[in-house]
Amino acid sequence: MSVPSAPSVTPSPNVPSFQQMWRELAPVGRDSGSHGYRRYAWTPADTDCRAWFREQAELRGLAYELDRNGNQWAWLGDPLAGDAVVTGSHLDSVPEGGAFDGPLGVVSSFAALDELRAREATFSKPLAIANFGDEEGARFGLACVGSRLTAGQLTLDQAHALRDADGVTLPQAMEAAGHDPAAIGADPERLARIGAFVELHVEQGRALDLSGDAVGVASAIWPHGRWRFDFRGEANHAGTTRLADRRDPMLSYAETVLAARREAAIVGALATFGKVSVEPNGVNAIPSLVRGWLDSRAADQASLDMVVAGIEAAARESAEAAGIELSVVRESFTPVVDFDHALREELASLLGTDARSVPVLPTGAGHDAGILSGSIPTAMLFVRNPTGVSHSPAESAEEDDCAAGVLALADVLEGLACG
Structure with a gap:
């Protein structure tokens, strides 16, 4: 497990915009025929996604860290100070997946940090952006491997028994990709330093499209x-x-x-x-x-x-x-995940207006935020998906809605980390 280096005070002036980040990431793991994504854990496409994440962290002067389970972290402030506010999502995909499921949350996290810096926000707590590994479970058949390992919901024996269709075990795949699998396992010390985790995700349904809202707050995840x-x-x-x-x-x-x-x-x-x-x-x-x-x-x-x-x-x-x-x-x-009520209500309060409250809705899709909810307070923001299609190349979100998601996430992070 690496120790993050001390972050610099100011980011590089060459920080890419949301649109630039999206364009850079879009070709990685995309099939030229189906236009679907094949970003499976510990494959060359996954390596390229990880390189992209690290580059974004370093461009912003953030302290980069790869934890024992292969999850990536980009830190602003002291990672050991405690009560950190963390955001992020994942970059891997299902077979022939869409562009938004996972990556929208990661790209929006970097863009939200850029927005807060443009506001000259003063951070009172450490802030981190995370990319959790193998969320979709496309290669080894188990979803949320990175967050399950971290939360202690996947034992070492169970992790070692995971195999892909070619018989390659998870440790073998990690080692082949240049990561030492010897230390994989529960990471309670890391989780103890996190005060809240907020994951932004494209909605995998049409509730927001039907209500006419660009952004919503998750209430729960179905079992x-x-x-x-x-x-x-x-x-x-x-x-x-x-x-x-x-x-x-x-x-x-x-x-x-x-x-x-x-x-x-x-x-x-x-x-x-x-x-x-x-x-x-x-x-x-x-x-x-x-x-x-x-x-x-x-x-x-x-x-x-x-x-x-x-x-x-x-x-x-x-x-x-x-x-x-x-x-x-x-x-x-x-099992059913009922997101932390206090954090959920705080998000709704931060995003609501006098004229309209932010919609709060459940989802049937699993997420890293759901896995981590048993260990730390977690919450989720959803960005409108006009068709409701997900896990498909037809998955989409309008640019204006993505921008609204970035601003909503920035508002939430400002309320949580700058208060």
Whole structure:
């Protein structure tokens, strides 16, 4: 774990604007064909994003630090002083992801600091900008790895057991990217020095678009998790095996996908099978194994439990009827996050006006702020997404709304760190 160097008093005069930062970061990890992003943890694209973050920190005279879990920090003031105000988000992406999910929060954090300096704000507390590693979990299948490790929600054994599709473990990937994985693990001393964490994020839905607001405050994150369903049947020839003689796991998997939609609709929850792996994966072969991953989210724990139980019951009924073996493993789970009420209300007060209060809304998407909420006070700001599309190249936010997000974040940081 590195020790941050002392920050200089004044930033470089060559500090790039929000638009310049956005243009610099935009090509990194972007596929020229789909225009989607493939910024997976500990890959060359991730390395380039990390280099960009460090450059932005150094251009502003901030003390750069890489912590034991691979999270990046840019500090203004003494990192050891305590009661620090931290902002930031993540730079990695889902497969074929959009440009805004994560990066908008990081770029806006640097731009908000620039705005506060332009206001000649006087900081009474240390301020930090963070880039948390592997938030999306695209490579190793577990979301928010960097913040989970820091908060002690991912043990060393669990972290070492994480593997990507090629069998590369998390420590091996970190080491290959030039980071020493020997010290990964809980970092309570770091968290004890943080008084508040505020994450800005593009909204992953249309609530703000429907209300006509550019910026909102998060109230809570729905409980959510990922479950792996393994359907094991018998591989055989697709052209010679009678239908009556088949033990085809694909049929049970298909029934389960349909059941997920039915069960989620009953209680107003969400359930998605978005990833599937088939063995032997041949056009003319009946599969021996179909492995599907369920993502499910609901407004409360009871509803989520009901949905997942209903899906599993339907899967087992179908599998038993077809002579298919089924195993279900919960790979990750995050309980409901009710953001710190005092901090949430302070944000709403800082951003509200006499004429209009800032909207406060829940989200079904997980975030680093949600993981850290069990250890420190956290809050979130959302920037309007006109289409509600996320985790897709079609993800978007208007330039005026992004600017409003920067100003809102600057107002919040001024209220928290300059008071």
